[in-house]
Amino acid sequence: MAPVTSSRPVLIDCDPGVDDAIALLLALASPELDVRLITTVAGNVPGDTTADNARRVLTLAGREDVPVHAGCTQPLLGPVWRGKYSGASGLGGTLLPEGRAPLAGGHAVDALTAALERAIAEDAPVELCVTGPMTNVALVLARDPSLVRGIRRIVAMGGAFAQGGNRTPTAEFNILADPHAAQIVLHSGAPIVLAPIDVTFQALATPERVHDLRGRAGRVTAVAAELIAFYDRNDPARYGAVGGPLHDPCVIAFLLRPELFEAREANVEIELNPGLSYGQTVGDFWRTTDRPVNATVLWKLDAAGFFDLLWERLARF
Numbered sequence: 001m002a003p004v005t006s007s008r009p010v011l012i013d014c015d016p017g018v019d020d021a022i023a024l025l026l027a028l029a030s031p032e033l034d035v036r037l038i039t040t041v042a043g044n045v046p047g048d049t050t051a052d053n054a055r056r057v058l059t060l061a062g063r064e065d066v067p068v069h070a071g072c073t074q075p076l077l078g079p080v081w082r083g084k085y086s087g088a089s090g091l092g093g094t095l096l097p098e099g100r101a102p103l104a105g106g107h108a109v110d111a112l113t114a115a116l117e118r119a120i121a122e123d124a125p126v127e128l129c130v131t132g133p134m135t136n137v138a139l140v141l142a143r144d145p146s147l148v149r150g151i152r153r154i155v156a157m158g159g160a161f162a163q164g165g166n167r168t169p170t171a172e173f174n175i176l177a178d179p180h181a182a183q184i185v186l187h188s189g190a191p192i193v194l195a196p197i198d199v200t201f202q203a204l205a206t207p208e209r210v211h212d213l214r215g216r217a218g219r220v221t222a223v224a225a226e227l228i229a230f231y232d233r234n235d236p237a238r239y240g241a242v243g244g245p246l247h248d249p250c251v252i253a254f255l256l257r258p259e260l261f262e263a264r265e266a267n268v269e270i271e272l273n274p275g276l277s278y279g280q281t282v283g284d285f286w287r288t289t290d291r292p293v294n295a296t297v298l299w300k301l302d303a304a305g306f307f308d309l310l311w312e313r314l315a316r317f
Contacts, residue, residue, distance in 0.1 A: 007034040008127055008152075010255070011115055013071070013108070014248070015043030015132030016053035018086045018231045021096075022224060022310070023131050023248035024054065028061045029313040030256055036126070037115050038068045039108035043132040043177050044083030045090035047073035050132070053090045055099025060220055061317060064101035071108025072135040075178035078278075083173060085231060085244075092230030094223060112140045116150035125152035127255055128190075131248035133174055134158070138181035141188040148190045155251045158182060159196035159268065159281035161297070171279035172197050175270060179279040183270040192295045194268065195250040196281065199261065202301040203250055205231065206243035209307050218315035246310070253306055254298065260309070262300035267291035 010033045014020040027035050038058070040050040051070035058064050074080055086092060104111065119126045128151050130137055137154070140147060160172035167173045175182045186192060205228045214225045231244030239245060254261055266283040269291070284291055 007032055009034045009036050009119070009124060010127045010129060011037045011039070011112065012129045013039045013041060013112070013132065013136050014054065015041050015045070015050045016057060017044035017050070017083065017090050017132070017248070018092055018227050019246050019248040020044070020131045021053065021057045021091060021227060022246055023252050024057045025061055025220065025224060026249050026252045026310055026313050028063050029316045030252070032256060035066050037111060038066055039071050039112055039136055040068065041071045041108065041132045041136050042073045043174065044086045045088070047071065049090050051103055052099060055101060055103065056096035059097045059100050060223065067104035067111070069104045069106055069108040069111040072139065075133065075135055076138065076180045078178070078180065081167065081173065081177045087230065092227055094226045094230065096223070108136045109139045112136060113144065113147060116140070116147040119150035120147070125150055127152055128154045129251050129255070130154060130156035131251055133177035134181040134185045135178045138184040141190070142184055145188065148188050151190045153191045153193060154185065155193045155195070155254055157195045157200065157248050157251050159194050159297070161196055161198050161281060161283050163198045163201060165280070166197055168276065168279065170277045172281065175281055176279035179270045179272055183272060186268055186270065186294050193254060193298065194295050195247070195254065195298045197245070197247065199298040199301050200247035200250050201239055201245045202303050203246045203306055204239050204241055204243040204303065205246055206241050209243070213311050213314065216311060216315040218317050220317040221314055224314050249310055250298065250301070253309055257305065257309055260302045260305045261298045263296045264299050265293045266295055266297050267293055268295040268297065
């Protein structure tokens with residue numbers, strides 16, 4: 001690997017969540033990325049739990065220097081949804097060490113606003129990674145649309161197209177949990193990369209791959225393997241094999257190794273009307289309308305390369 005001469009500033013908005021936890025570890029293990037701020041939102045589990053889980057992951061990683069700000073506890077509009085696959089604690093049956101650093105003062109929306117104002121002042125736009133519902137980010141950009149100038153790119157896990165949904169027949173969880181927020185972000189003017197379940201289902205942590213991780217050196221590999229093993233969906237009819245898809249680490253992997261992915265450009269809109277299609281991401285991949293392209297949608301993944309990267313980075317702790 002070539003030496004890293006500089007690192008890119010990164011803000012991470014998340015709802016840990018097993019796969020969020022693995023995504024955070026990947027980012028924190030990667031010197032190419034300068035993780036400046038973590039904000040949390042209710043999603044997989046309630047907001048107080050997501051904030052606590054983020055602090056626990058930072059303690060596990062030995063990175064209590066990164067501030068964690070708690071954010072929104074409910075969607076902008078519509079019903080509250082919770083995750084199904086990370087357990088009641090959000091971290092399966094794994095007990096991570098208690099977070100040693102206190103929760104940072106101030107709401108996540110204010111912290112993100114301040115970080116983007118700083119990015120504009122320094123003429124150094126940031127990568128904004130979103131691995132949960134987009135409530136915090138939507139409020140930031142709705143309150144001050146000019147802050148989009150501080151964003152180099154939003155890379156978000158969310159959406160479902162050809163695969164169908166993972167919480168309803170049409171909707172993926174992160175979008176379903178706050179579809180109005182997702183629509184605001186998609187219309188913000190920020191460059192957006194979406195990692196829908198069409199690509200994240202290809203990041204399947206099979207038992208063989210988890211066994212490989214367990215056999216590697218490193219302080220956190222055993223804990224990470226335990227987390228990931230809990231995430232095994234045991235649904236080969238849907239995923240093509242036994243294992244659990246690691247959705248959120250795809251966001252960080254794209255920042256680190258974009259060549260692992262193939263993508264398609266599209267106009268993406270969110271269905272906001274009640275009914276079976278509520279929360280559906282509708283992608284105009286074939287330009288059947290005159291709606292402008294507003295997203296790059298990740299579509300194919302080099303799974304072997306993805307897991308080589310992820311396991312190697314987890315073993316660095």
